[in-house]
Amino acid sequence: xxxxxxxxxxxxxxxxxxxxxxxxxxxxxxxxxxxxxxxxxxxxxxxxxxxxxxxxxxxxxxxxxxxxxxxxxxxxxxxxxxxxxxxxxxxxxxxxxxxxxxxxxxxxxxxxxxxxxxxxxxxxxxxxxxxxxxxxxxxxxxxxxxxxxxxxxxxxxxxxxxxxxxxxxxxxxxxxxxxxxxxxxxxxxxxxxxxxxxxxxxxxxxxxxxxxxxxxxxxxxxxxxxxxxxxxxxxxxxxxxxxxxxxxxxxxxxxxxxxxxxxxxxxxxxxxxxxxxxxxxxxxxxxxxxxxxxxxxxxxxxxxxxxxxxxxxxxxxxxxxxxxxxxxxx
Numbered sequence: 663x664x665x666x667x668x669x670x671x672x673x674x675x676x677x678x679x680x681x682x683x684x685x686x687x688x689x690x691x692x693x694x695x696x697x698x699x700x701x702x703x704x705x706x707x708x709x710x711x712x713x714x715x716x717x718x719x720x721x722x723x724x725x726x727x728x729x730x731x732x733x734x735x736x737x738x739x740x741x742x743x744x745x746x747x748x749x750x751x752x753x754x755x756x757x758x759x760x761x762x763x764x765x766x767x768x769x770x771x772x773x774x775x776x777x778x779x780x781x782x783x784x785x786x787x788x789x790x791x792x793x794x795x796x797x798x799x800x801x802x803x804x805x806x807x808x809x810x811x812x813x814x815x816x817x818x819x820x821x822x823x824x825x826x827x828x829x830x831x832x833x834x835x836x837x838x839x840x841x842x843x844x845x846x847x848x849x850x851x852x853x854x855x856x857x858x859x860x861x862x863x864x865x866x867x868x869x870x871x872x873x874x875x876x877x878x879x880x881x882x883x884x885x886x887x888x889x890x891x892x893x894x895x896x897x898x899x900x901x902x903x904x905x906x907x908x909x910x911x912x913x914x915x916x917x918x919x920x921x922x923x924x925x926x927x928x929x930x931x932x933x934x935x936x937x938x939x940x941x942x943x944x945x946x947x948x949x950x951x952x953x954x955x956x957x958x959x960x961x962x963x964x965x966x967x968x969x970x971x972x973x974x975x976x977x978x979x980x981x982x983x984x985x986x987x988x989x990x991x992x
Contacts, residue, residue, distance in 0.1 A: 663939060663944075664980060664983070665775070667960070668777065669969060669977050670780050671976050675729045711824070716850065718785070723740060726740050726797055742797060750813065753769075755884055756859065756861060762863055763922055768800055772944065788805035790802055794827040797828055798831050800830070802830065803956055804838075808838065810858060810859065812859075816898055819874050823850075829850050847880070855873040863953040869882075885908055887908040888907075907934055910933050930962075937984060948960070955970065
């Protein structure tokens with residue numbers, strides 16, 4: 663399998679983002695309609711939800727909608743409000759050394775992945791991160807030195823709320839401190855269960871367990887895989903080896919003091935690294951965020967692509983993944 667990753671940059675919503683949306687329009691809208699449109703929120707309801715919960719984003723939302731043609735379905739998609747269900751694998755952890763470092767693997771279906779690392783300057787706030795659906799982010803860092811990453815929380819519950827990638831975008835757009843980030847994650851409704859880890863440049867961190875049917879729980883967990891306080895969806899946890907990955911990371915954090923290079927390297931090996939692309943849970947990339955110097959290392963087997971917020975260089979990188987039928991030699 664081969665994917666071409668692109669690093670793209672645009673200060674305000676314009677031609678770059680509208681061109682990107684045009685490439686993925688059919689896939690985006692087919693996905694949005696995949697569970698049917700009957701009973702789904704209207705455009706007016708989507709915009710009203712944004713106005714209620716993320717008022718600082720409404721102007722950007724209007725700009726993005728206009729840049730992609732202002733259609734009804736396109737605008738509803740971009741709101742991320744009450745989207746179809748989506749499940750991911752993923753592992754993330756905070757290195758226990760003195761330097762702030764957040765490392766994550768993103769395990770997902772390659773056919774539903776933008777493969778875009780995007781830098782924006784929206785509303786004067788510098789943000790870079792892995793794009794999802796143009797408006798959302800899977801992980802990222804802002805110019806205040808906050809970095810954030812998500813994993814699926816391993817629960818079936820679905821409710822009224824936003825897709826978590828837009829919540830991450832909102833957090834990085836509006837927050838400068840850990841406490842501000844906690845407030846966002848407590849009050850903005852999420853449509854499914856997700857684990858969100860936030861780290862600042864002073865190595866303060868937390869992991870929030872988001873859910874549509876119970877209050878957000880803020881924890882000091884340094885590790886997040888695909889369950890929350892306990893396993894609630896046994897078959898999903900077994901399929902993704904969520905408990906095994908969590909135990910492996912906790913073991914490394916508590917029993918094996920190691921260099922940051924060695925710690926990052928463990929994410930490129932089993933049990934964290936996955937070749938289950940045929941099941942929709944293959945590791946598409948590893949990201950190592952360094953909020954101290956506002957940088958990220960995007961990693962694959964034998965490849966590293968470094969991006970910095972202060973000196974961001976657009977470009978592209980072709981990545982060839984191992985055949986899932988043949989376990990690579992590590």
